[in-house]
Amino acid sequence: MTIRKILIFTPILVIFFLLQSYFWVPTYEQQSRGNPNRLNEYITASIGDASILNPILSADSASSNINSMVFEGLIDRDEELRFRGRLARYWDIHEEAFFYVNEKANIPGVGKAGAKKVVELLKRAKAGDLPANDEVRASLANIEEIFIIPAREFLVTRHEKKTETDQEDTEVKIKVMAPNRINLVLSSVDQDLFQNLSLILGKDYFSSFNGENYLGVDQELGQKKRAEYAKEILPSTEHNPIVVFKLRPNVKFHDGHIFDANDVKFTFEAIMNPKNLSPRVADYEPVKEVQAVDPLTVRIVYKRLYSPALGTWSMGILPEHLLNDETLRDEANRVGKDPEKFSIRQSSFNRHPIGCGPFVFREWKSDQYITLNGFDDYWEGPPNYKRYIYRIIPDLLTQEMEFYAGTIDSYGVQPHQVQRLQNDPKYQGFSGLSLGYTYIGYNMRREPFDDHRVRMALSMAIDVDKIIKYVLHGQGERITGPFVKQTDYYNHGIKPVPYDPEGALKLLEEAGWKRNKEGWLERDGKRLQFTLITNSGNDLRKAILTIAQGAWKQIGIDVRTDLLEWAVFIQERVDKADFDALILGWLMGIEPDLYQIWHSSQTNPYQLNFVGFRNPQADDLIIKIRREYNYGRQVAYSHQLHEIIAREKPYTFLYVTKWTAVLDKKIVIKETDSKGNVVYKKIKPTKTGIYTFHFNKWIKLPEVPSFAPEG
């Protein structure tokens, strides 16, 4: 019967056909032996896909990873975390400072004075004619030149809503009669300049300058508004730090176009263009202007002191010729979109990026892989790997399986896998501290967390060392404050909170919480009870949630726990500061800028200081750190800030994790020495733990080589 035969033989054939394909698939060893090309490829795995391959628009780590291969910034950080020139060969930072001559102020020993007199006075002071302490002397010595900007008149227009409910803006014309202004050219940035100058010019010389007197407004304006305008248009003093980059000549984009200063200027403008909705606006907002002085010189003037400024220029530079208005308009017309609304964000560039980094973008299959090719014209010489493939494998366990099967060269090793992999003679392992830390944050607006003793007690009740040992499998270190542990800003002098449940109980008793018959802590008949929340999908946080609950239960605190999906967690609880305590982590930048997380002005809903930490001393230090260009002083301020935060315990700082990478031992560094001989070296992490620092020189060999003795 044919039907019967068909029904029985078809499945057998299908299964046979499927199974026989096994014999065609290469095993781990065959992959590199039978296929020499495989050695020239580096395949890495990631949980998530990239979203937008444009350094000024990307906001996720997967995209940043790719962008850092395709694009290159002006500078980056070297093995010691110091800045190092990339597209810029070198740079220089100095400052121009300005202040308006306050003719009404009494200068001690001189009385009221005009511009010329003030300049004279300053010159005398600089020459050392006036008595001054060391700091003032240093500030004065820093001044290179002093000019007078003569008084002038100009018109400013502003758009203003008269009342809150007003729909339309009314135009406000302001006639400004600016007085003489003095321009100081400084050889380095000096945040204390005006403070020091006021010792010469009089305590309130700068603060008593009233810009309102020089404004002529044609309309009725509230007093408050007027003052605001005055402060904005005629600030009494102004710092203008200036960074000048000298660019590397003959650097090529992947399409062969030569990189120059215009590309830098364009990148900045693209970020600031509101149409592009770049998430990096905040970093560049302090920039006053970017000037392309000549094709190889860029001069960047800042509106105010902003010490993290230099670090922002590690961002990848976009090719101006591919994204300027004209090409965008062409593209918009090509795809039939409104050229007015069409921005870089819509451009197909973001899926086919072109930069001047070591790797050329080749292909992107969403949720599968992104392929990059080595760039032969890379200014530092082409990378050894011919190809870089970024695979997306959402499941951690299957990543591991793929690693065993040899189809990925590296992946994010989980703490519990480290031991197993490091014992395997086939692999080499690296590990180092990561930049982020994990903490338990307390909502300091609420009882009982408004009491410093309670926060301290809660911290003391958790055995962090045990967590690190057992939950992180030793892949972590304790942390006591908000700075990145491997930087100098971190204050190593502060000792971590000891695990001491007895001490915690004592502290709580001081705060009025006593154990009742059932063993729960109680005050005025109210049980010490709160909810600890975190987001779902993070196994470590979930583990800590359980551990903290258990630990606190032991000292008699009734803790409920809740796991929330990320978006809900953030939007409903964190943003609205509607939580008691939460477990979260920060991924820090190397810069010591803590303004958004710790400054008291950032405690409103939707801001990052959601625990509601307020400390005037800390506020002051945060501002100072932001402005300080002097590394030593910045470190000193940071140590002070670290101490305050560690003392106040708005968070229980838990740990910073160690990342671990495992590679096949066949992957080595290949260099050519001065004589032209090929030298293989073992991959070694830098002092700060970056193991991919020499990635461009990596290569996979068919066999593990014997290494030359190291000298």
Added chain:
Amino acid sequence: MDNILLSVQDLKFYFIGNERVARALDGVSYEVSKGETVCLVGESGCGKTVSALTILRIIPQPPGKIMGGKVLFNGQNLLDLSEEEMQKIRGNHIAMVFQEPMTSLNPVFTVEDQIQEAIMVHEMVDEKSVRERCIQLLKDVGIPSPEERLKDYPHQLSGGQRQRVMIAMALACDPDLVIADEPTTALDVTIQAQILNLFQELKQKRQMSLLYITHDLGVVANIADRIYVMYAGIIVEQGDTSNIFHNPCHPYTQGLLKSLPGRAKRGSKLHSIPGTVPDPAHKPGSCPFHPRCDFAIQACGTEFPRVCDYGEGHLSRCPVLYENKVPKVN
């Protein structure tokens, strides 16, 4: 006897369940001679259909199981044949017409397909002649414009027509014996008569034997040469039509005859046999009819009744009546 076409001898057929056994046929014997019409009569559930299906061995086994006996067809024991040999008998030598014309035709094949198949499984013939034969068959069973009907699906035919198609199918290979299992029960009275006439006609024309199974004594009287009365898996009485009708010798047969509407006097109450057919799983080892029997004596409940011969092939399984010569009906 050479003349005997089919001889069923002491056939036992049980349904075996998990915990119980239903004795559907409990030693049934009957014969059909060549060219003869034999009727198997009995209430529903007494094993008529099972006995017909057992002859063709198309009853699922398990749960059914033949426990003993013989089915001799032309002297050959059908129960000894292999499945392949049996297939050659079915349709070819013994054909069957079923009770429910509505469901006995496969709804997804055309009439032609189904008749054709009946021929093709037994004979090597070319398509054209098969087609002609189909048309001829349909003509024989009295279906108008058979060419068009061939293309029809069963659901497009009326009940009577479907039964005619069934009969045509049964006749397709000129079988020696046609077993008709209550072929008219599901039909209207007028159509019943037509079909009965058709059977009579065809039988004469084709000189085949007919084993007609029914519960309707009225039908039996019209067509049967001989009658077997079945009750609860055994034959309780057998004999010529006239013998059975005029001289029923088993209380059950008597009861059946009495309950024929035509026989009752006008205005009087119709006779009915009290009680129901026993559950084949729980029937007594003695006379199965005794719980409902007016003449039952104590021995009826303990002994299996023996066969009593009234002569002329008229046999009955009621020793009580035989010995007491209880007056006949009427």
Added chain:
Amino acid sequence: MLSFIGRSIIQKIITLFFVSVVSFLIIHLAPGKPSQVDPLNPKFTPEMVERFRKEFHLDKPLYIQYIYFYRDLLTGKTVSWKDNQSVLKKIWERFLNSLPLFIVGTILTWTLSFPIGIRSAIFRGGLYDRSSTFFSYLLISIPGFFFAYILIIFVVTRFHVPVIGMETFGLGASSWTHMVMDRIWHLLLPSVLGATGGIAILSRYVRSQMLEVESQDYVRTARAKGVPEEQVLYKHALRNALLPFVTMFGLILPGLIGGSVIIESIFSWPGMGRMAYEAILARDYPIILTVNFISAVLVLAGTFVSDVLYMVVDPRIRL
């Protein structure tokens, strides 16, 4: 016939409308906002969040958003919020990826279940039937991802071959037979896993259909005609038993979309299911809604096709 088709199409369009409303409401009324308009993201200033909201029409009342969304969808202009790509293009790509998985899975399901089911119907109550019943239920009962992990670990540790993804990475320029076979190998595990449940359910269904049909009178008729047993089963019984499967066959199409989120995640197979899942995580409404809409269309089309097919196959139904 025509009037049936017409009526049924109108009915389906109305249903589709309600589906679109319901899915729209579910998504928009649930808490949680798309990450692009997540005010907490430190890289987004409030003004930008506002701009995003405007761009996605999130500041408009719901019904206007609804109109905008479906207008864009029907004109093919919808873009994903996550990466500004055309949603339809994205879905099409994913669809092509899911397709081989789906086809192999369907072939396996529909070829294997029939012999298994028919055989166990024929030998009803026998050892084969009991064991196939048991294994069917075993396959239905095993948690998919548990099974998947066991299989993957077994294959990788035992045979040392890659199984994740759509192909072996870094295979380089091999002969095309290698490439094709490699792809087929990668299809094997996920499609087998995807098919197991289907095979189990379908073979049970085939069995019960066969049992149902086997006890029908016409099967007895066929036997009485002297038709060989095999032909009885595979022609008379099967043909009737198959009728309900025509309906099921129409409904396998939507399975393409629902796909298997779990299997695709584990095998990092970039299919529709995973895209939908990631869209849910990112609150990428256009993708979620479009996938929903398309799957609804497929379901309705599937039921429509199966209705029509049924009419074609079953001679008893004529409209």
Added chain:
Amino acid sequence: MIKKDIKNLLQNTGVAPRRSRLQESWRILKGNSLAFVGLIIFALFFCTALAGLILTSGTKPVFDPAMVRLQEKLLPPLSSPNLETLRPEEIPKLGVYLFGTDDLGRDVFARMLQGAWVSLTVGFVAVGIAVLIGIFMGGISGYFGQSHIRVDQILAAFVLLLGGGLLAVGAIFSGSALLLIGSAYIFFSRWLKKGLGKQPPPKWMKVFFAGVISIDTLIMRLVDIMLCFPSFFLILTVVALLPASMYNIMIVIGLTSWMGATRFVRAEFLSLREQDFVTAARALGVSNWRIIFRHMIPNAIAPVLVSATIGIATAILTEAGLSFLGFGVPPPHATWGNILSDGKRFIFDAPWLTFVPGFAILLVVLSFNLFGEGLRDILNPKLKERY
């Protein structure tokens, strides 16, 4: 062997009594060994779940599933605790970790016990919701299906819905106004019905009283709409959007799986409606509700019961699947699904964390399925007649 049995049976048949329906069912069930084993496991699981509820809840449970003992993590099954490092209250009551410990040193046995109860609850509540909705909708559609909904009813419902929606959104004034209008209309029309009796409504109102769509069509279209969503995807969407909680998961699974029950009940009702005993009851003037509850539901419940049994199995699997994707029942509740998905990370280091819950789920779901299959046989009258 078989022959002997038959002989025995033959001897017994004469006296075998007729059995009650329950006994008959029991007999069939015992005949189906797979289903019987299923029932036993089902019963065991039920007891385990109950025991789990009792032994793992309260402030000082016998087995504390939340007790963290970090130094005792990832111990294989049957290993004994290291008594020196544990405080007295941390020592497991059995003196041994029956199923080993997990990555935080929690006793897997205690967690499995607790999980049994939670999994069972998820299954039962979800299916309970689905079945209730199914019976309700299917019943209405099968019994009252032929009556039409009138325009005015649609309008009233619309007004009420809109009012509720507005209230939910926050427009309190307009929302409550609409609600008032809607309910006022309903009272008014009831009063109108009583007052007017059989008097025909005025002509201009006829438009409002025109029947638009039959209830049956409405409900079946609703079922169609629900069936248009791929079910796991729909559950996933809703669960992902809602705050994670055990109750949400139960409700969502319930709300997305009532369609099958509705169809069953509707089909049963449609056929029951035509049956003589219902006609008879109606002829006797028995009220609709009494007919439904006394006569029809008990008869229609059989297929629903079967699908419910299998539905519980499906719900447990669905929960496990959601757990795998990170949307399952959140801690502190342990379910077998989330023990499994938590444990899979450690499949090489601690395979028992995957295999214990994995096989437990497998076993229980299998037993539910087999039992459901057996139940289907019992309740299927056709099968009962066969021998």
